[in-house]
Amino acid sequence: MKRRKRNAMGRVIRWAILLTLPVTAALGAKGMKSAFEVLGFYDEKSVAVVNGKVSCDKPVEADLLSAEMVLSKGYGVYAQVERGEVRLPSPLDMVSDNAGEKPYPTSWTKGVGIVRSTYGKYSGNTFFNLDGGSQVNNKTSLSNELLQRESRIAPDFTITDTIEPQVLIYHTHTTESFEPFVRENMDAEFNYRTTDETKNIVMVGNAIQAELEAKGIGVIHVTEIHDYPSYNGSYGRSRESIVPILEQYPEIKVALDIHRDAISGDDYAAQPFIEIDGREAAQIMIISGCDDGTLNMPDYLKNFHFASALQRQFEADYPSLARPILFDYRHYNQDLTTGSLLIEVGSHGNTLEQVQYSGQLIGRSLCRLLEEMKENGQK
Secondary structure, eight states, rough: OOOOOHHHHHHHHHHHHHSHHHHHHHHHHHHHHHHHHHHHOOOOTSSSTTTTOSSSSSOOOTTTTTTTTBBBBGGGGEEETTTTTEEETTTTOOOSOOOSSSSSSSSSSOOOOOEEEOOOOOOOOEEEEESSOEEEEEOSSOOEEEEEHHHHHOOOOOOOSSSEEEEEEEEETTTTBBSSSSSSSOOSSOBBOSSSSSHHHHHHHHHHHHHHHHHHHHHBOOOOOOSSSOOTHHHHHHHHHHHHHHHHTTTTTTEEEEEEEOOEEETEEEEEEEEEEEEEEEOOEEEEEEOOOOSSSSTHHHHHHHHHHHHHHHHHTTTTTOOOOOEEEETTTSSOOOTTEEEEEETTTTTTTHHHHHHHHHHHHHHHHHHHHHHTTTO
């Protein structure tokens, strides 16, 4: 997937703005380019930029991150930091250099209606409250009492002051897409999947990435398509993408598989949203997998510790942004780190701008949580 072309000066400006480290960024960009040229596969679209440094003193090995692996450079100079806030271009204004084999529609037909709603607190035996007011939907045989105790245990990893990447963002279902804007009906012919990275879930990942990088947290964002042309086998393909990265960068503690939900009925599609600071954001949901003894995830509760901490952070920062954590017998490649989670950002009834804003809110809350973990030295 082709990325927006940027020259070396653009990269320097990017890191000078976001991290106020112009010297490091300049050296990192040069080192990155020369290292990839030596390996014989330097290409603007396949370079991983992580805080201006990937291959300066830790070259990317050709057998790990090949030219076919597409890693995001995010919004780059297009993400402006003003008064401490990252300002992103509207996804409606962004145009991909290469929309791929399944571009986003330019005309629309009338389909089922869209129901706009905001999900609140849930009742029922499967739900229990976390400290701070957020909730968990426990779909397992483990008791709510046990999970409530586990939810109070701090995440099982620490964050350090380093320019090495500590967060990995990827998308198993890369082509998942959204509504263009608020309206009454879905499109009857569009299946809400597109290879246009400015209109699919990659755009949400870019928003999360921009917020993390603005706070100096190193990120690798894999934008390779895993679910097109074949949807079956998507999780196997995303695993093949991220395992080499995790092996090469053991500093990565957090691995987020960013998706969108598909909440609908026979005659409607849902648009779960909430207003935050005068803007509409799509409601989100964390999925934390449980092992029933067949999924080879012995550390699943450690992921749940992180999920609970992140859920509490969401609730503290943006009440009701997050629907209850879904704790269920799911694998979703969550055996790879103790900070591996799947996050559903909105549904196919949500708009591009709603989910982009949610991506920013996710990034901001994650920054606050990781900073607190670093300061407190949690283990």
